[in-house]
Amino acid sequence: MRATDGYTGIRRLLRASRVGVRALHWGMHNEEAIRLELLALIPGIPVAIWLGHTGMARAFLISSLLLVLVTELLNTGIEIAVDRIGKERHELSGLAKDLGSAAVMIALLNAVLVWCLVLI
Secondary structure, three states: OOOOOOOOHHHHHHHHHHHHHHHHHHHHHHOHHHHHHHHHHHHHHHHHHHHOOOHHHHHHHHHHHHHHHHHHHHHHHHHHHHHHHOOOOOHHHHHHHHHHHHHHHHHHHHHHHHHHHHHO
16 A cells, blocks of 8 residues: 555645655665765855856756656665565666666756756
């Protein structure tokens, strides 16, 4: 049974939000990469607001940072699911984890590129 089963409308949204916050809290306490990305958001968002000369520029700067966090959360979910299946080494398990890491790397490159293009 999913956490939102039996709920509809605003109650479903609120329940899903609570579940999401709880998962983010778990990630913050158990995954160093998530912690680092959350710590980067603390100065990153105010700096983006300060340096972005338009609303669109601010949106691009902030969303590029948030995309890194979203990708890391998805990568962590992939890693947890793969580990749940089994701890033994398997080529496809390793590939799944590597592809998740590649996605995080691309999100990081995207953030760097967006910041350079907006600020230069």
